[in-house]
Amino acid sequence: EIVLTQSPATLSLSPGERATLSCRASQSVSTSLAWYRQKPGQPPRLLIYGASNRAGGIPARISGSGSGTDFTLTITSLEPEDFAVYYCQQSSDWWTFGQGTRVDIK
Amino acid sequence: QVQLRESGPGLVKPSETLSLTCAVSGVSMSRHYWSWIRQSPGKGLEWIGSLHYSGSTSYSPSLQSRVTISIDTSKSQFSLRLASVTAADTAVYFCAGDSRNTWSFYWGQGALVTVSS
Numbered sequence: 001e002i003v004l005t006q007s008p009a010t011l012s013l014s015p016g017e018r019a020t021l022s023c024r025a026s027q028s029v030s031t032s033l034a035w036y037r038q039k040p041g042q043p044p045r046l047l048i049y050g051a052s053n054r055a056g057g058i059p060a061r062i063s064g065s066g067s068g069t070d071f072t073l074t075i076t077s078l079e080p081e082d083f084a085v086y087y088c089q090q091s092s093d094w095w096t097f098g099q100g101t102r103v104d105i106k
Numbered sequence: 107q108v109q110l111r112e113s114g115p116g117l118v119k120p121s122e123t124l125s126l127t128c129a130v131s132g133v134s135m136s137r138h139y140w141s142w143i144r145q146s147p148g149k150g151l152e153w154i155g156s157l158h159y160s161g162s163t164s165y166s167p168s169l170q171s172r173v174t175i176s177i178d179t180s181k182s183q184f185s186l187r188l189a190s191v192t193a194a195d196t197a198v199y200f201c202a203g204d205s206r207n208t209w210s211f212y213w214g215q216g217a218l219v220t221v222s223s
Contacts, residue, residue: 001167032208034208034209043213043215043216044151045213046204046209046211055211056211089151089153089209091207091208094153094166095141095166096153097150097152097153099150100150
């Protein structure tokens with residue numbers, strides 16, 4: 001099973017600041033990686049697929065990069081709706097999810 | 107507007123079978139992949155399995171022996187059955203879908219299923 005490790009566990013930032021989230025895979029997943037954002041009481045929302053492609057309706061301030069084992073989700077200027085939990089997910093070998101990174105208001 | 111809605115019992119006894127249905131509207135089930143994903147209280151996400159509209163399936167290795175996912179395109183719905191449940195199966199169960207079997211764009215709101223006697 002491919003294990004995804006996300007860091008940091010929690011990121012405390014202010015609105016307007018830049019957020020950088022990391023996802024590391026235990027073995028190469030090429031670009032078979034997606035990012036989701038989940039708010040309390042809601043389902044996850046797909047943000048990025050194929051490591052760097054924005055899903056429909058996702059603003060340009062959110063971007064993804066990486067390939068192989070190291071991936072990054074960047075939010076250039078945090079908006080109120082960005083304070084949530086973020087998960088990465090790989091589909092190279094079945095599906096597994098990372099444990100999540102919480103972005104909260106500083 | 108695409109909508110997915112989970113339905114089924116919210117309480118299941120240990121050793122019994124959990125059954126949920128996901129009703130799909132606003133999109134044809136054809137040429138899409140449909141998945142079940144769960145989230146234990148306060149924890150992360152766990153993929154249960156996926157199926158193609160043609161009926162082909164793939165299941166999580168850790169749950170494969172207990173899981174069945176099926177589809178009824180005439181009713182625009184797909185279903186999850188999880189046998190021999192224990193308290194560890196208590197979770198919010200999400201149905202999800204996408205045109206590719208790699209991630210999910212469409213999600214239901216989730217259904218909480220509690221396993222308890």
